[in-house]
Amino acid sequence: MRTIAWLLCTLGSISTVHANVEKTIFLGPSAIVLPNVRPGIDELDVDTLEPAELPILATQLSVKFPTESAPRGLDSWYLLRGLEEGRRYEVRICWPAFQPTDFWLDTFTITQVDTPELIASLAGYTDRARTSPSQKLRYTADGSSTAQSLLFLRVQAAASYYSTNKTLMQYPPLVDVDIILEPFILNVLPRSLGPAAIYITVVAVAAWFISGYTYRWIIAVSKEYEEKDHKE
Numbered sequence: 001m002r003t004i005a006w007l008l009c010t011l012g013s014i015s016t017v018h019a020n021v022e023k024t025i026f027l028g029p030s031a032i033v034l035p036n037v038r039p040g041i042d043e044l045d046v047d048t049l050e051p052a053e054l055p056i057l058a059t060q061l062s063v064k065f066p067t068e069s070a071p072r073g074l075d076s077w078y079l080l081r082g083l084e085e086g087r088r089y090e091v092r093i094c095w096p097a098f099q100p101t102d103f104w105l106d107t108f109t110i111t112q113v114d115t116p117e118l119i120a121s122l123a124g125y126t127d128r129a130r131t132s133p134s135q136k137l138r139y140t141a142d143g144s145s146t147a148q149s150l151l152f153l154r155v156q157a158a159a160s161y162y163s164t165n166k167t168l169m170q171y172p173p174l175v176d177v178d179i180i181l182e183p184f185i186l187n188v189l190p191r192s193l194g195p196a197a198i199y200i201t202v203v204a205v206a207a208w209f210i211s212g213y214t215y216r217w218i219i220a221v222s223k224e225y226e227e228k229d230h231k232e
């Protein structure tokens with residue numbers, strides 16, 4: 001299960017199976033010194049992704065069927081740390097096709113999160129997460145006062161199927177997801193596309209040389225024939 005989701009995720013940006021991949025692209029915000037900001041991030045119970053150390057988070061997400069008051073289901077929150085200011089990144093979420101779900105991904109700077117609505121959503125999530133056994137990697141304050149570039153990631157997830165089973169409609173099962181944080185190469189290409197891009201470039205350049213060679217060869221051969229024709 002996990003492998004399938006991961007494969008889909010890794011191939012996500014190349015292949016056409018985007019039904020199982022949702023993503024958002026953003027720039028690393030300017031670095032800030034943590035102890036001076038509100039809310040106190042060091043007390044938060046949220047999973048963290050870091051491009052260098054923890055680029056992939058395999059977890060399970062609570063979902064809900066959409067309602068009028070919550071058309072996007074349930075909110076889950078993550079912290080994206082260790083970003084580089086001004087660098088372009090992509091966050092992808094991948095899930096198995098047999099768990100049909102709608103996802104919405106949004107990133108917020110710490111100042112943007114500081115609204116009653118978002119704080120309530122964040123608090124609601126950490127309350128839920130505390131009772132869930134699936135949260136493994138927790139953010140721990142390292143007490144450093146060096147400036148960091150970080151963002152909050154909000155994942156909204158709504159189940160998108162229908163069942164006649166009322167229990168299931170009320171308590172849809174957790175969805176297995178992989179969340180992947182990836183920097184772009186030269187701010188242009190996602191890293192996972194890098195090898196493919198290099199391959200395509202090599203093939204294109206080779207094709208160009210080969211076609212030039214073939215062209216000259218055809219000209220040479222046809223000239224040879226022409227000359228032969230003239231002689232005969």
Ligand SMILES: *[C@@H]1O[C@H](CO)[C@@H](O)[C@H](O)[C@H]1NC(C)=O
Pocket residue numbers: 165166167168
């Ligand atoms: C309804 O779904 C629940 C939870 O998935 C399951 O335990 C139960 O057996 C299902 N009931 C019926 C009648 O299928």
